[in-house]
Amino acid sequence: MPELPEVEAARRAIEDNCLGKKITRVIIADDTKVIDGISASDFQNSIIGKTIVSACRKGKNLWLELDSPPFPSFQFGMAGAIYIKGVAVTKYKRSAVKESEEWPSKYSKFFIELDDGLEVSFTDKRRFAKVRLLENPVSVRPISELGPDALLEPMTVDEFATSLAKKKMTIKPLLLDQGYISGIGNWIADEVLYQARIHPLQTASSLSKEQCEALHTSIKEVTLLKTYKTWE
Known part of the structure; x- marks a missing residue:
């Protein structure tokens, strides 16, 4: 599944290409499994005409801050x-939509066109994603329950060691616990443990x-390296 590097790459692509632009067209999929808690029509009406102010991320969650709430979160x-037409955005390989497919893709759940003609789409082939419209994304689940972001909010060495000393569980499941550290998924956990020469089942x-x-x-180096390699 997409992990911190893929989501951060999407955030930066939006930041580089979409800020300060007004949303002039919106298409929200009629898919209540993915579009959570709001009808497609209400979602569309709530964001059309608004300007994208910033792109934010915590862990594996991304949201667009508009010039007024509510804000789309992913x-x-x-x-x-995330796809931006004409812009290279790194995507998880199992997410990939072929260039030969129609645009926006049949898997698109959220599509916007901006006032300069740029088009952005969030797709989900497997329908396990959630797209929400929230007044304050950081104040509600799942973002409100996340631990510090592995890339943006790293613990100090002393804080990290103190917190680990209190945990009686094995280390790999702890690293995967998004309430402890957000953004680390299976392959990053495996890599950081390998680099640190620590067995995944050590308490x-x-x-x-x-x-x-x-x-x-290892966590610092791997998340930085993988993020910037993904972005490049």
Whole structure:
């Protein structure tokens, strides 16, 4: 599934191409499994004519801040992906929509056209994503329950070691717990543990000071490297 690097790449693509532009056309899929808590028509009417002010991310969640609330938010699920027509945006391979398919894709759940003609689509082939319209995304689930973002809000080494000492669970499931650290998924967890030379089944509280420091460094290096490689 998409992890922090893919979602951050999408956020930066929106930031680089869409800020300050007005939404002139909206198409929201009539799919209540993905479009959560609001009708397609109400969603469309709530954002048309508004200007995109910023693109924000925490963990694997992204939202667009408009010039007034409510704001569209995207929980990427298993195969969610952002497309900007004519702009290269890195997507998780299982999310990929072929260039030969129609635009917007039949898998599009959220589509907007901006006042300069640029078009943006959020697609989801597997329908495990959630697209919501929220007054304040950070104040409600799932974002309100997330731990610090692995890339943007890293703990200090001492904070990390202290928190691990209190955890009696094995280390890999702890890293995957989005309420502990947000943004780390299966492949990043495997990579950071491999780089730190820590067995996935070692109990978090049993880690030595040196292991805590190695894991802290590995999380920082892997998330930075994978994010910037994805962006490039």
